[in-house]
Amino acid sequence: MSTIGIVDYGVGNVGSLTNMFRHLGAEVQLCRTAEDLKDSEKLVLPGVGAFDHAMRQLASHELLEPLRDYGASGAPLLGICLGMQLLLDRSEEGDLDGLGLIPGESKRFANDGAGKLRVPQMGWNTVSPAHPSPLFSGLESDNRFYFVHSYYVSCADREDDLGLTTYGRPFTSMVQRGNVVGMQFHPEKSHTFGMRLLTNWMTM
């Protein structure tokens, strides 16, 4: 199994993610510097909380250019929850630029439409593949993942939509552009389903 790097930039608890990858048999390294990123055969960018705060934290750890370079290198890069949103160009939530690895932006769920939509979405929901992919092996139907978010991504290039979920309206819950993959939900809080998905990702 390869070494999975998890970007540790002071945003959220990377514990569950680290433990889940170890549980799946991977070697995990927490990455705090550009040097650490270079040692990772595959990289995970987690994130919880506010967009601008996360981008500022990445900047202060001098990880912005190294992450952009990593994304351009072709090595597998996985963004989770806010980490996925950081991969895009920008977000309605903040003023700073994202990493720009996937064209598009994040938008807030609106409390409009028939029936009040509770924001954030906090709970289990399913993901439908936008097109077939080895990432969905064993998860094509009958899956569920744990979501906690107020913003959702909107890709400029529809080809980058990998998975769709409905919460009041359909939205993109998984993205892929080449080697860069994103998941809106928390696979590390989605027990057996998360484990399967991360196993699939590791064998990509």
Next chain:
Amino acid sequence: MKIPPRVIPVLQLSDGFLVKTTKFGNPRYIGDPINAVKILNDKGVDELVLCDLDASAGRSSIDYELLADIASEAFMPVGYGGAVSSAAVARRIVELGIEKVIINSLVERDPVELEAIASTIGTQSVVASVDVSKGLMGRRSARIRGGSEQSRYDPVGFARLAVEHGAGEVLVHSIDRDGAMGGYDLESIEAIAKAVDVPVVALGGAASDSDFSAALAAGASAVAAGSRFVFHGRRKAVLITYPDQSTIRRL
């Protein structure tokens, strides 16, 4: 695909160990919390609740280190209850990787602070526990401070007050039925489910799948249990179990 109802194990902590109470008293040693979480991970449990009995009763402060360890081990969302007394405490708990906080005494003692908690971490992360007991006269009352004090409010009033001040979920917890495995307090569950718009979770007395079904039929959105998941058999041997997915779908 219809999402199955949530079936939530409740783990009680005392002095860093897992215990199980009866009527909120007589804690019996169960084992190590981290080990229990690992077992529950393997069983694909959807959600977990942790209650720190010492913190609730004011005997100790919140064990943040243990909570961080448990949050790191858990492959599912976790809720925590016990001495959650302010927005700062709630934020700290959520930043450790815990998804929800469970409040009880605060509903009566300081509803304004409850509002502050809800605006800090979101109403969806705030669960109000209504601890229900039938007094000598047979009338139900709500209790606070780990069940040691009577609330000014009756259970329905307590639940309404909590929701008005920001609780996004209500846990209906029967003190009398706690640990007895004699079925849930269905009357309280039904009354509170009718009185509030937020999801209601049943706790206290579950012994079997038919108890879960009865609570769901009475209006609960989710079912929680302690003894049902940590004990096995008449002699109550310690064994952590959890129903499989096909059973949960049929509830």
